[in-house]
Amino acid sequence: MVNGDKEVQGLQLPYKYENSLLLYISSHNCEISLLLFVAIWETQNTQAKVQINLRCSFIGSFLMEKYELIKEKNKRGFFEGRSLITSKIVTLKQLVVHPVEGVPASLIKEISLLHELENPNVIRLLEVVNSKHQTTMVLVYERMEMDLKGFMCIYPTVMTSPWTRKVLLRQILNAVSFFHSYNLIHGKIKPENIFVDPDTKVLKVTDFIWPRSILNQDSGDPHEDSTYNYMAPEILIEQKQYTTALDVWSVGCVFAEMVTKTPLFPAKTEFHQLLKIFSIMGTPHEETWPGIDEMHPHSYIYSRSEPKDLRELVPGLEPAGIDLLNIEVSLYDDHETYFAKVFSLALMPNVNNMGIFL
Amino acid sequence: PPADDAVIDSLIASEPHHRPIHRSIHRQDSINWILTAHAHYGFKPATAILSVNYFDRFLSSASLPGNNIWAFQLLSVACLSLAAKMEELRIPSLVDLQVSEPRFVFESKTVQSMELLVLSNLHWRLRSVTPFDFLNYFISQLPVSCRPDNHDPHGR
Numbered sequence: 001m002v003n004g005d006k007e008v009q010g011l012q013l014p015y016k017y018e019n020s021l022l023l024y025i026s027s028h029n030c031e032i033s034l035l036l037f038v039a040i041w042e043t044q045n046t047q048a049k050v051q052i053n054l055r056c057s058f059i060g061s062f063l064m065e066k067y068e069l070i071k072e073k074n075k076r077g078f079f080e081g082r083s084l085i086t087s088k089i090v091t092l093k094q095l096v097v098h099p100v101e102g103v104p105a106s107l108i109k110e111i112s113l114l115h116e117l118e119n120p121n122v123i124r125l126l127e128v129v130n131s132k133h134q135t136t137m138v139l140v141y142e143r144m145e146m147d148l149k150g151f152m153c154i155y156p157t158v159m160t161s162p163w164t165r166k167v168l169l170r171q172i173l174n175a176v177s178f179f180h181s182y183n184l185i186h187g188k189i190k191p192e193n194i195f196v197d198p199d200t201k202v203l204k205v206t207d208f209i210w211p212r213s214i215l216n217q218d219s220g221d222p223h224e225d226s227t228y229n230y231m232a233p234e235i236l237i238e239q240k241q242y243t244t245a246l247d248v249w250s251v252g253c254v255f256a257e258m259v260t261k262t263p264l265f266p267a268k269t270e271f272h273q274l275l276k277i278f279s280i281m282g283t284p285h286e287e288t289w290p291g292i293d294e295m296h297p298h299s300y301i302y303s304r305s306e307p308k309d310l311r312e313l314v315p316g317l318e319p320a321g322i323d324l325l326n327i328e329v330s331l332y333d334d335h336e337t338y339f340a341k342v343f344s345l346a347l348m349p350n351v352n353n354m355g356i357f358l
Numbered sequence: 359p360p361a362d363d364a365v366i367d368s369l370i371a372s373e374p375h376h377r378p379i380h381r382s383i384h385r386q387d388s389i390n391w392i393l394t395a396h397a398h399y400g401f402k403p404a405t406a407i408l409s410v411n412y413f414d415r416f417l418s419s420a421s422l423p424g425n426n427i428w429a430f431q432l433l434s435v436a437c438l439s440l441a442a443k444m445e446e447l448r449i450p451s452l453v454d455l456q457v458s459e460p461r462f463v464f465e466s467k468t469v470q471s472m473e474l475l476v477l478s479n480l481h482w483r484l485r486s487v488t489p490f491d492f493l494n495y496f497i498s499q500l501p502v503s504c505r506p507d508n509h510d511p512h513g514r
Contacts, residue, residue, distance in 0.1 A: 102452050102470040103477065105443035111477075112444070112484040128482050130474045137474070 066129065067092065067140070078144070078206075090126065091141040111139075114207050117182065121175035123195065123204045144195035144204060148254070151196045152261055158198075162318060165258050167201050172251055175205035180244045184208055189250035190230040191257060228273035229253065229263040233284075233331060236274050237296045252328025256310075259317045264329070275302060281331050282307035289332035366495050369487050376411060376486040384430040388413060391431070391460060392438050398457045401446055407488045408441035409434075412476060415486075419479050428462040435464060436472035444484050 067081040067090065079092040095107070114125045124142045146154070148168070158164050172194060179186050186208050193206045228236065232249035256264035265280065267273040278284065283304045284292045292299060311322055389410055396406045413433060422429035435456055442449050452466035464472075477484075497505055 101449075101466060102439055102473045103443075105449060108440060108443050108477070108482075108484060111482045115481070115483050116485065128478065130478050 067138075073144070073147070078147075080143075081140075089143045091123070091144045093139045093141070095137050095139065110208060113182070113184075117178070117207075119175060119178040120202070121171045121204055122178060123206050125207065141206075144206075145197040146195065148191035148194040148196055148203075148258075151198060152191065152258065155198060156261065159258055159261070160316070162321075164201065165255075165321075168196065168203050168258065169251075169255055171203035172205060172254065175203075176247045176251060179205075179208065180247070185244055186247050186250075188230075189247050189254060191254055194254070228267055228270055229265055231273065233274060233277050234295075236270055236277075248328050252325055255321075255328065256314050256317075256325055259314050259321075264313070277331075278302050279305045280308050280310075280313065281329065284331050292332075362495075366492070369491055373487045375483070376415065384425070384427060385413075385417075387427075388430045388434040391458070392434050394458045395438055395455060399442075399446075399450060399455075401442060404488055404490050405438075405441045405445045407490070408444060408484070408486055409438045411486045411488070412437040412440055412480060412484070416476050416479050420475075431460055431462045432464055432468065432472050433476070435469050436476050439469060440473055440476060440484060 066084055068084055069092070070080040070082055070089070072078075073080050073091060079094075081090050081092045082088070083090055111125070111128060118124070123144060126140045126142060129138045129140060152159050172189070176186060176189065186205070188208070189205070195204045195206065196202070230250040230253045232246045234243075235246055253264050265273065265276045267276040282288065283302050284299065286293055310325055311317075314322065314325065317325065392409045392413070393406060396409070416433060416437070422433060435452070439449075439452060439455055442455070452469045453463070456463050
């Protein structure tokens with residue numbers, strides 16, 4: 001949607017902060033309010049200027065009165081910033097409102113609800129900043145250290161500890177069950193949406209507010225390869241059955257990835273995603289997944305595979321963890337019991353206050 | 359959720375955050391228009407209460423330019439629209455919402471800007487406590503013989 005990259009030529013930089021990311025607004029079209037920004041990074045040692053084009057539109061000058069941008073946090077549209085009033089580090093996420101029928105109802109409901117949600121493992125929304133032209137807004141969150149994807153890369157040895165994995169998994173499940181207790185389905189549990197503090201191991205899941213409700217109805221992230229990797233098969237097939245079991249599936253995928261460092265079901269398209277899932281969990285048929293023929297009349301196109309042993313695919317996971325994973329990513333299960341089983345298995349108050357399959 | 363004493367306590371505790379402190383000369387006209395449009399579309403009772411709540415809270419924290427009538431009309435439309443979006447399943451377009459031939463009709467773009475201004479002033483806290491939140495509890499406290507025959511367990 002943003003057309004073309006702009007060269008940094010003859011720019012007058014409005015702000016300059018030593019050793020921090022400088023932002024210059026190269027163009028802004030307030031009608032659709034897709035803003036293209038060019039950021040110039042001054043590295044600490046060389047002062048060399050490296051141009052970073054932020055492909056996703058981000059943050060108007062309106063924000064500059066209250067917050068200063070520090071850096072891009074991850075490719076999911078999260079940025080790190082600093083409050084100019086309190087000097088506190090915050091996390092920023094931009095949303096663009098389509099000027100059609102006002103602010104979308106889903107967004108109004110989600111944000112007003114989010115203000116009331118308080119959970120140690122759910123990221124807290126501090127405020128919402130509107131642009132002067134009231135077409136763009138930025139959600140300001142409490143500080144988030146690094147996402148789980150980055151954490152797994154930077155601290156590979158820490159992740160080999162079953163203790164760390166258990167601590168993190170328990171917090172993810174705590175956040176998910178909290179959302180579910182409000183009848184909310186997160187829908188996008190994946191490592192990029194989970195943040196971890198490397199020192200304290202405190203984990204926070206980001207909220208359920210996605211640009212889908214604003215830009216268009218498309219829920220996918222076109223720029224991201226991993227979009228489908230954490231999606232449950234029923235949503236890949238039908239795209240309308242939103243249940244809490246979807247999140248449990250995603251948690252299972254994240255759990256396996258914490259052990260192996262690679263996605264359990266890597267694939268780039270919807271079709272290949274189902275193929276991948278079936279190749280590991282076995283191609284479903286009426287006996288293993290009652291109702292699948294009606295739900296997916298063309299399921300015969302998938303070559304028949306038998307379920308593989310997760311113990312071989314996720315080496316290094318203790319037997320109780322394999323049991324839990326098996327429930328989380330089972331193709332078909334009665335949703336009520338499915339859910340209850342996962343949480344009772346994972347969250348049982350147990351020895352050492354750890355709770356997870358000890 | 360089951361209504362018990364703890365729920366009622368928390369409702370009472372959060373009520374002051376949603377209370378108006380401002381009264382304007384155009385308030386009554388604005389509310390009359392909100393109620394007319396509300397009746398036209400057959401919205402739920404809670405939608406009317408929320409609209410007026412947003413209207414009053416906005417004026418408690420901000421003032422409209424020069425006390426102009428058009429500004430109050432715009433604020434009324436934005437508040438009704440926000441309340442409808444919170445409560446109703448079917449929401450008319452922002453232009454259709456402006457029924458009963460008001461003196462000023464606004465483009466949807468303008469209403470959207472006003473919506474955002476209201477949201478910002480209300481700090482996006484739109485789940486105001488209304489009398490409907492208490493109904494269920496009070497009904498449950500009644501002797502069984504006094505309860506309405508088919509009272510809606512959600513109190514709406």
